[in-house]
Amino acid sequence: MRLIPTEEQRDLAAAVRSFLADRAPMSRVREIAESADEPYDRAVWARMSSELGLAGLAVPAEHGGSGAGFGEVAAVLEELGAALTPVPYLSAAVAASLLVALDAKDLLPGVAAGETVAVVAPPGEEPPVGRLVDRGEWVLEGAVEPVPDGPSADLLLVVASTGDGRRGVFAVAPDAPGLTVTPLASFDTTRPQARLGLRGVPARPLGAPDAGAAVDRALDVAAVLLAAEQLGGMRRCLDAIVEYAKLRVQFGRYVGSFQGVKHRLADMHCVLEQAESIVRYAVWAADEAPDELPEAAALAASFMGRAYFQVANDHLLLHGGIGFTWEHDAHLYYKxxxxxxxMLGAPRVHRARLAAVLGLT
Known part of the structure; x- marks a missing residue:
């Protein structure tokens, strides 16, 4: 059992970090976030996919990918989370894992090349309903919201109820008749969201008639990969506020010398250390121990959301008055x-799921 990133994964992270610093600085992040016409940075996405080959990291080589594991995907997501890069990499990685599980061989090459941005529309409390019509084709009825990166999608993977407790996964084109994709006002403008309205939308079923197991695994993978992205953001917040505490002078002293500040920074560091352990275990489980994945994913989801917000909140507050200004980046990490x-449900939902997995209910 190896939880420490390999040398290759560290090199990959360093390459992505250098690329983002050059091509996606915070000024560019703000430009995309404030744009009404660009849901993501298409130029950065194209170079990430073509030059770095990141879109197909976890796609098998026979389908156009590089056949790497979730450890490599997590290394990329940590850097994207640290830089807040506005690209749909998280959604595309989750969609790719689902397509691999469903053996959708014809769709994988485009996804691996980054030419097709696939997005999973996760099932809510009332998932859409799939039914067969007279001509033997499937159509979907209902609505899904929110769908992260929904406005960016070239391919929507909609999870729908097909009756008798079964769940199917359906491929839907963004311009399909009867489909409406309505952008939502999002608290985090670096990751757009949408509402899908489905009124007799023609859809193509993927995989087995009951794809429940594949859907559950995809949701676990989503929790693990989101946790990796959150870890990157937490680390960037802590690094930034530590540097600020070394430079900011108040009452003739560096603010980092004040006991209250030092204790807060130490608490943030302890939270980060716990978070890293949880994420490393979850990523390992996704690659090496599928039986442990549900528990690891529920643990990551129940811990990381509150932990990241705690660190981001303290990061903003410790910057003092400047941290509350629109011009400072702290509010972007806070949001x-x-x-x-x-994104994947309130922390209490994941705590309840973790308790169920551990047999505590």
């Missing part, structure tokens, strides 16, 4: 942390 905390 990302809060949006991530709720």
């Amino acid at each position: 990302r942390a809060k949006a991530d905390e709720l």
